Amino acid sequence: MEQIRGSQSLAFAHAPYIVSAASVVGSKESEGPLAKFFDMTNQDDLFGATTWEEAESNMQKEACVLALGKAHIKAEEVRYLFGGDLLRQGIATSMGVEALHIPMFGLYGACSTSGEALALAAMSTAAGYGKYMLAVTSSHFGSAEKEFRFPLGYASQRPLSAHWTVTGSGAFVVGDVKSHVRIAGITVGKIVDYGLKDSQNMGACMAPAAMDTIVRNFADTGRSEEDYDRIVTGDLGYVGQSILFDLVKGKGYDIKKKHLDCGMTIFDQETQDTHAGGSGCGCAAVTLASFILPKIEKGEWKRVLFVPTGALMSTVSYNEGASVPGIAHGIVLEHC
C-alpha cells in the first residue's frame, strides 16, 4: 500500500514512462498556433473515409500506428490498450483500434478520457502487467456536432461560451522502458456537480471538477502550485479558466502563473472564431503529444500536472433537464 497518497492519488514506486506519443489532427487545427508540432494532418477532415465516424476511427488508428512506430514496437508487443472517444457507445474507438488486435479496455470520461486512459495505462505498467500499454483518445468536429448538436445546415448560432470540438487523436505508448518523461503519479477524479445545466457552457460545468482534482492533488501529495512548472487543463476555455482561478483561490492557492489550458492553446481565438476554445477527447491528447511532452522531454518543464476535464452529459440527459456534472483526472508528468 506504499503507493497510496491521500484519498485519491497514487505515487508509483516503479514509475512508468511515456515511451512515445503521436498526434493526428484535422484542417482547422493545422492552421492554428500548434500547426508545426503535429505529426500528421488531413486537409478534408475525412481521413479517407466517407463518414465522420469512420474518419475519426481512421484518425485514431493512424495515431496508434504512429505512436507504435516512434516506440519501434509492433502492435502485438502492446499488452493492453485503453481508449475512448465522445461518441455514443464509443464507436470511434471500437472501429478505430479493431484492426490492431490488441486486448482492450473501452473507456468513457468525456473530454477527461485522455487522463483516464493514461492513468490506467500507467497503473497497469507500474503493476507489472505488461511492458507496453497504449492509451488513445479522439474527437472529431463533424461526428461531435452530429452527436450533440443541431445539424450544421440549420446554421444555429453558437454562444460565445461554446467550444469548438477539436478534430484530432493523440496516442501514447506507456511502458517500462526509460524515456525522458515519467508518469510519477495520478489523482483519480470524482464526479463534481455544481448543478449547472448549460451544455453550451462546458467550461463552467467542468471548472469545479478541475479545481477539485487539482486541490486534491496538492493535498494528497503535499505540494502546491510552486511544485509544478505547469498545471494543464484539457478544455476549460476562457470562461472555465476564470472560474477555475476563482475556485482554486477560494481554497488558498493561486495557479494563474502556472496554468495552461489546451483548449485555449490549440486555436487562436481571435482569428479562428472558436469562441471559448477547443474541446473534445482529442484536444488535451494532441496538445499533450505535440506541445507539452516535448517541453518536458527537453527539461524545459520539470514537473507538470496534466488535468483533462470532462462534462458528463448526453442529449438525452440534457433534454430531460439533468445537470451537467464534471470529472477531471490528474497525471503527474516529470522530466527524467
Place this chain on the structure above:
Amino acid sequence: MEQIRGSQSLAFAHAPYIVSAASVVGSKESEGPLAKFFDMTNQDDLFGATTWEEAESNMQKEACVLALGKAHIKAEEVRYLFGGDLLRQGIATSMGVEALHIPMFGLYGACSTSGEALALAAMSTAAGYGKYMLAVTSSHFGSAEKEFRFPLGYASQRPLSAHWTVTGSGAFVVGDVKSHVRIAGITVGKIVDYGLKDSQNMGACMAPAAMDTIVRNFADTGRSEEDYDRIVTGDLGYVGQSILFDLVKGKGYDIKKKHLDCGMTIFDQETQDTHAGGSGCGCAAVTLASFILPKIEKGEWKRVLFVPTGALMSTVSYNEGASVPGIAHGIVLEHC
C-alpha cells in the same frame, strides 16, 4: 512480470477477493427463474424516478449501497469505482454513482462491461492501489429500447434472434480482504469482427468474441474445459450459444457440458416471451451476483470462467452500414 500468462491473461500473485455483491432488478426479472435470489426488486421499473434513465441510475446507486452494506464498509473506504452502462455517454453510471463521491473510471464495453469493471477492479486491488474497489454495471429495458430501437408504441415486431434487455444492476466490492471467492486471474478480450451486421442478432455477433476469449484463456493458462466447473457467458442467448459451441469445437474443445449463459438463465424462454434470452450490462452482473457467486462461495463450483460478452455498435454505426464486432473479457473465479 511473473503475473503475465500468455498473450492476454494475468494470474494474480496476490489474488483479490470478491468481498460482497448485490443485485437490483426490475419486475420481469423478479418473475423469472432467479426471482428468489435477487436482493431487491421494483415492480414499476421506475425505482422512484420519472425517466427510464434516472430509474437506471437509481437502480445502480442502490446496488452499490447494498454491496457496500454487505461488505460493512462506507463509500469513502472504496478507493476507486469502475462502472458503466449501455447508454450514450454512460449517463446512467455518471448520474448513478455521483452521490457516492468515489473517484471513478467510466467504462464502455457494451454487455461485456461487468467483466471489464471486475478486471480493472481486480488489477487495481492486486497491485496494492487500494484495499477496496467497487465494480458496477447496469442496463434497463426502457432506457435501452429508447437508446437503440424504435419507440415501443410503434409495436414493431422483434425477431426470434433478438434479446430482451435486462432491467438490473449488479455491484461488486473487490478487495484485499479474504472471502470465499477470489479473482485468480483475467483474460482481457480483443475486438473480434466476423463482419456480421444484424443488430437484432447480437448472439451471432458476440459468439466469435466469446470463443476467442475462452480459447485464449485455455491457451494462456494451460487449461481446458475440464479445469472449470462452469464456463459462463453473459448474454449469447440460444442463437449465440449454438454458434459458440461450433466455433469452440473448431478449436478442439467441447464446452457443452460446462456452459451456462446468463441471458438464458435469467428468463424463462417459454413463459416470458424473451426470444433469444436476456441481455444488457445488467444481465451478466445480476446473474453473477445472485446465482453464480453463492455457488462458488459454498464450494459447489470450485472454479468458474466468467465471460461477459459485448456487441460494439451504436444506432449511428448501424445506420451507416458498419459491422457489429464483439468483445468478451474473462474472469477466473475460484472458491477459497
